[in-house]
Amino acid sequence: MIKFKSLSAFPITPSDSEGRVDVAGLRGLVARLAVAKVNSIGLLGSTGTYAYLSRSERRRALDAALDEVGGQVPVLVGVGALRTDNAVRLAQDAKAAGAAAGLLAPVSYTPLTEHEVFEHFATVSRESGLPLCIYDNPSTTHFKFSPDLIGRLSRLPNIVAVKSPAPEPQAVAGHLADLRRNVPEEFSLGYSVDWQCVEALIAGGDTWYSVVAGLFPHTSMALVRAVRDGNVAEARRLNKRLHPLWGLFTEFSSLRVMYASADLLGICRAKPPRPILPLGDAARQRVADIIKTLDLQ
């Protein structure tokens, strides 16, 4: 896992109404990310609708992305599933295909206990041999990791990183300190929730797992470079400039805004998997205006 201020870009996975992945569209998205020299690609994350796609379609998407980047950029891939046996199979597929790591979320229907989540991760790790990033995303999985559980998982051989939802800026340093106390030194601590990630990087987080970077990698790389160069004021200025976009993300979800953006820009023609619906016309117009005003790229 990359251990310096880095950007992991999470593209959408264009697919048709039956859940068949548009491989050409995905290649186009991934090629943009390679050109922008993001540090890694987070394929089939939550915004990449992994939860809505079959095992075979997930394998098609992974093969296409790996072929497109041709080893230039490490590809992390979502291997989460509701059943442990299915998550094992997906992680085995990812290992066989050549993914750098798997992103494993504790997808739930019946709420899970800490013990159950520990055993789920231990089983997927042991039976796949794939390096794993703990995908902590309570807004979709409805499971909340404690620092103690992350600590116990971090001591398993192939669990190498965690992607946590970034807390409010004033809480992020404490959050990082709580985790650092529990994990080995080389364990990577990264963050999602785009609008709070610049502060998480400034506070010492290793990676920004970014939705916006999946479509606008240049804009996102500029923020990460400013932090990496120690130019905190510039990073904050750039982040503040994106506030209208963050407002759309909180109002409509970053997933819906990214689908509208990709369509507006003609990068790919895809709708989110139903029951998720595309944004309505008024919201879509606001997205178009903000892309233009902020010159997102």
Added chain:
Amino acid sequence: MIKFKSLSAFPITPSDSEGRVDVAGLRGLVARLAVAKVNSIGLLGSTGTYAYLSRSERRRALDAALDEVGGQVPVLVGVGALRTDNAVRLAQDAKAAGAAAGLLAPVSYTPLTEHEVFEHFATVSRESGLPLCIYDNPSTTHFKFSPDLIGRLSRLPNIVAVKSPAPEPQAVAGHLADLRRNVPEEFSLGYSVDWQCVEALIAGGDTWYSVVAGLFPHTSMALVRAVRDGNVAEARRLNKRLHPLWGLFTEFSSLRVMYASADLLGICRAKPPRPILPLGDAARQRVADIIKTLDLQ
């Protein structure tokens, strides 16, 4: 939909570690329910692990249950799925097999809007022709229905009932009144959350969608009969007697307790789908003691 104080019994769906349904075990469970003359069977509900089973296994379970009851008891069946197209297929399967109705939960990963849930239900209803019961279960789906949304759905041709989580006893009359104002007179208002359902029936709820009845139908029918006969004091006494069981349900979840109970009684040998784990030895012993002390049957 049955419109008087009635009991819908939700059995577990025994399956092996690969998600293959134990059809003989399921037939045994369903036969017990038919003998006890429950008013309906809620096959493949949340406790019936519908979310963890493939379409073909769900069809196998449904065919076996329908064959076993031979028309003696209406069978409602869970048709929920994360994708709308998959929910449509499951509802079409249920209609073709001869289920009395489908139980449709708004299963989510990306959090859904009211508009998306309305369209999801409208599509499944329209494309299957199956009568549907709205399966409102926010602890697993993470979507909360408003009375207004239930009202709008209740005016679609084939949406005939709602199964709501029963609120605290002091709130249930108000909850029922809120719903009644929004739905047609013949629309059925029923409740889950076993330990609060007797009060919901007393307050005027139509149906108790019951986990405990899936394994202990005689014990559960006694409560429903007391309410139906207007013997409120007796219904409350019987419900109070079950408090130690309700305590186990809230501590470990009714699903885990039901798996342990079925195993302890030798009714079927099944473990919940992993990552969900069977209860540990100490908890299992407490379940055994309570089954015996309360003479559950």
